[in-house]
Amino acid sequence: MARFIVEVMLKPEILDSQGQAVARALPRLGFEGVTQVRQGKRFEIEVDGPADEAATERVRKMAETLLANPVIETFELRAE
Amino acid sequence: MARFIVEVMLKPEILDSQGQAVARALPRLGFEGVTQVRQGKRFEIEVDGPADEAATERVRKMAETLLANPVIETFELRAE
Amino acid sequence: MSARVGVITFPGSLDDRDAARAVRLADAEPVSLWHAEGDLLGVDAVILPGGFSYGDYLRAGAIARFAPLMEKLVAAARDGLPVLGICNGFQVLCESHLLPGALTRNTGLHFVCRAQRLRIENAETAWTTDYEEGQEVVIPVKNMDGCYVADPETLDELESSGRIVARYLDVNPNGSLNDIAGICNEAGNVVGLMPHPEHAVEALTGTSTEGLGFFTSVVKKLVAA
Amino acid sequence: MSEQSSNESGVEPTGAGSAGSAEAATEPTPVRPAEVDSVARAAQTPELPLPYAELGMKDDEYARVREILGRRPTSAELAIYSVMWSEHCSYKSSRVHLRQFGDKAPQSDALLVGMGENAGVVDVGNGWAVTFKIESHNHPSYVEPYQGAATGVGGIVRDIISMGARPVAVMDSLRFGPPDAPDTRRVLDGVVRGVGGYGNCLGLPNIGGEVVFDDCYAANPLVNALCVGVLKPEGIKRAIAPGPGNKVILFGAGTGPDGIGGASVLASATFDEESQAKRPSVQVGDPFMEKLLTECCLEIFDEDLVVGIQDLGAAGVSCATTELAAAGTGGMDIDLNTVPLRDPTLRPEEILMSESQERMMAVVEPAKVERFLEVCAKWDVPATVIGEVTDTGRLRMTWHGETIVDIPPGTAADEGPVYERPYEVPADLAQLQADGPGRLPRPATPEDLRNTVLWLAGSPNLADKSFVTSQYDRFVLGNTVLAMPEDAGLIRIGDGPQGIALATDGNGRYARLDPYAGAQLALSEAYRNVATTGARPLAVTNCLNFGSPEDPGVMWQFARAVEGLADACQALGVPVTGGNVSFYNQTGTTPINPTPVIGVLGVHDDVNRRVPMSFNVEGTTLLLLGE
């Protein structure tokens, strides 16, 4: 069995309303000095078979078509 | 300036309906052989000053009290 | 003298005016409380209304919990102040650890708005004495993160000590464990409820008037006190 | 029709874009002043070619800009004229037809603000006024369904706020391709979640709408959003900037790089290429910011802190400054360096064209600025003074101390080109019309009839819509008297018993066969739906979804539909108070069915006497009225 991590973040030029809401709230919660917060998604994916190139390609395809929306997001993929 | 990554995942015993929805959708899209999908959050946090222990402690505090809810979630923290 | 019931407005609160209207219909005086103030203005009870505080962007209720007023509220609640958290308010109460467990994304992953049948399981809390135990009522639910979860020990504890306040009937709209729609703390003064009783206080605009009991319960108790 | 609609999007195939919110990173922009295309530089380099064609401007339009200015425009000025004179902001193809709505409008004492403002306002009596409008967000909703639909709701709600009103309800009229097409699943699911996600988070009840499936919308869904707001007649706000010395304040979200694909051609032609990262063309909304902005604006209105206000939509700062200045004392000075940016590398042209959501521009007397900023701070809404009203008759903008814009604002805002596009009956119309229902087999046996009834009941356009409506909050604000599954929404206003009823309707198939009658049928259906609640219809809004105006067949459909609607409004005695035109809805050269979507607003004297559609009392008599 192979395990992959896919991390999906908004493209830097796209408004990250979630990250900004957290960033704006932090000083009021007593956390000073935070200059930026970005919030994205993290997927842990387990697939049958070995963690070979074919498996990686399948997960990459998954990430491209389902896990991330390429119009507004980018993703990174790694085997674990 | 220091950059930290906080990864928040639901505890394994908590139902991850988003991950399950992804897992259910995959075969329909022609992706077979996926045995599990878990979905969590990923934060990128930039703070003023060096990436020293004090900064790490501050971000850990933030993760514990705000970014993750210990009742249902666990988190991992690393400097980048 | 009529009872004074505070309604807290957080940035992103939506049902605050509705909660105030319900208080008025229960013959009490609504007092609006602003999250950033440090004072409960001497109110006799507090409602945390529904909405999307801080957009619910991080986790429902996660940021609101840190409001200055919440510190005061947590202390007052521990001292017995009647507190009702509705929907987002319930989420804030869990995040503040005034109530156990947490509310997660609906298992259907959609926002759900429907007229919901419930059974009142505990008619002895500060907010439910005007109901009979086992009474069935129809009250709207409308939420995105309404799936109540808690570890098995907590659930056992809630069940065995009668701290389930209301349960969904017919359909479980969000996947809540044990069909839980609302719970209370040990003392019964703090109640969290996913459905919206403030939208069932007028026959004209709500599903029924069967939600009014939550508000009249607390008011009666306060006036009697 | 608001002929200066600032909030539409998806009219032109170039797409719209936006983003917005939050903390302003107001660092000084890393631009060397030498690179700035200033007015002085424009005078020195009169023949420098500018990429006006890439910005969608025709040769004669560019020549007119040169004539107006007496020199070549700077790149910032070109940015302003190109967006303000675009189809979408100037209504250049539709304007000659839309005039009929005004010309044929029945006399109505109820009309407090007519077409041409952000939204029309009608007096509903008892000291209350109501403003409402419908707008499209079609193209963005195909590219990114969730965000496209969400920002469509956000845009129309800001229009309503900018009239001085508290928004009290929304509706959405949706059209998709065939329900079994895989792409429809993507689009429908995203659009519905987007409409719900934004509207629910704003706390506005969704009180009705439509869901229609038809092949013609397969790659071109229609997402039309309506918002209605309530105000006191004396509280009406206008998009004007009077009073030299008054301050211009930009508040709400920071300005970001989204939705400015067009601006990059400008920058690359004038500046070094390397800074030209690919700009996104999708808008991303922040409903939480809009909720804060709503409450902040209402508090500002309550304390009477503004003399003029405009929301920022498709043409962003360009639109707000030119329109405010043109409608006021006539002049305005803006320091573009003070605009709070989410991305500090933005160029002035990009700032001017950015479509960042959740922003507003206000004109405030100097003595009230401090209090204005206090209210914004209370709501966590960033606010910045970016300029001042003048009486120079010129809109001037500076960038690092150099003047980069110096134009008469009216020429951009009000004097855009007007086209008399050629039109002719579509070639296939006669054939389509001849293909009547007569040739269809009729059910011959009871069994046939039963099957037909079942087939109809199960057809996607008649089937239950609760998959959609259950994702929308219809209870919030506690004033919803009728909503799904009723044919019209009805809400209580003030403390009651007064209320307002609203319905939207449209039928592209009828309009394809006969656009004149099709528009009238849509109006009369919405009118009937409102009347059956017990309300008296008062005013009309409309969203005209059509193909390319450059196609004479489409232009004919458009002309006929407008004429039909204007005539019907005249006959029924209800004025059109606003609306929106969405052209270029087509796949390749195939336009969608012409789809005028009509919204009717009515006033109800006593909502306790509402008439729901269910038969809920036993023994009542059934009557069929009409022919």
Ligand SMILES: Nc1ncnc2c1ncn2[C@@H]1O[C@H](COP(=O)(O)OP(=O)(O)O)[C@@H](O)[C@H]1O
């Ligand atoms: N997109 C939508 N948004 C909100 N409400 C909708 C939408 N589509 C349909 N509805 C509501 O659902 C109900 C049923 O719609 P529909 O089946 O189209 O009814 P009808 O055919 O009688 O017009 C109506 O109350 C309508 O307003």
